[in-house]
Amino acid sequence: ETALRDSFHQDLDKSFTVVLQPLHDTKTECLIGAECLMRWTLEGKPISPAEFIPIVESTGDINKLTLFTLSQIRKTVEHLQSEGMDCKHYMFAINISVVEILDVKFESKLLAALAQHNIDPKRIKLELTESALIDNFSYVNEVLVSLQSKGFTISIDDFGTGFSSLSYLCKLNFDEIKIDRSFVTNVVKDSKLQSVFNSIVSLAKNLDKPLVAEGVEDMEQMIYAKAKGVQYVQGYYYSKPLPIDAFVEYVLEDK
Ligand code: G
Ligand code: G
Ligand code: NA
DSSP states (O other), X not given: OHHHHHHHHHHHHHHEEEEEEEEEETTTOOEEEEEEEEEEEETTEEEOHHHHHHHHHHTTOHHHHHHHHHHHHHHHHHHHHHTTOOOTTOEEEEEOOHHHHTSTTHXXXXXXXXXXXXXXXXGEEEEEETGGGTTTHHHHHXXXXXXXXXXXXXEEEEETSSOOOTHHHHHOOOSEEEEOGXXXXXXXXXXXXXXXXXXXXHHHHHHTOOEEEOOOOSHHHHHHHHHTTOOEEOSTTTOOOEEXXXXXXXXXXXX
């Protein structure tokens, strides 16, 4: 872990990359954007986010990855535009750690980076994991309200895995629920998964929030999600997360 920590500081620009996983609308099947995921290769070996994100959080450097991700969104948009693609309506989802939100300068840093890269906050979804939202609830919620007022979409990630009380959902300011892939992959063949999936669907409907399903691996799962009224999907059925150039190719083919 210490070795990883030391390498992180030498490495940020050189060996971190952002990959983009396409997000599709279930009604039209059109591409609507992508989730941005960080990748780190150290001495030729990939290190999983599950391993490095906690380390980067603990060193106080997680915001650097977020700002780096925004620079890569700009790069993607410029690349798409240079290919003549109109991508003004695309949404880019980025993963935010609650550790970052607790920094009082979080919002101003985020807005400054977006201005620098000429990105409208209306095109950014901020994904926050459910479990992490419970601690520091009042403060985090205040920040979320402010971010929403600037145009950001707030998405609750890994929904259903946090064992959290449902009462916080009534108080939390968010825009969208992202159902965890553990309830999505295999849903078609497993009646227990269907029960959980359907409960989340009706919860989202009653709260009047759109749903995103991740981990959609085949057409049956996509059709299931669509039939249940899930608005957006991502997963291997459409594409794995792609490096920027490959994502641009994907967009060109999707057109
Ligand atoms: O690709 P997968 O293993 O790529 O990613 C697993 C998880 O790692 C994501 O769902 C997300 O929670 C986390 N993750 C990936 N990239 C980032 C990032 O840039 N910032 C934060 N905070 N988390 C990330
Ligand atoms: O934390 P989050 O759930 O956002 O991270 C997404 C993770 O899930 C990434 O590691 C990504 O590579 C992986 N992933 C994306 N699509 C699929 C899929 O269809 N099936 C499975 N098993 N994993 C996926
Ligand atoms: Na995510």
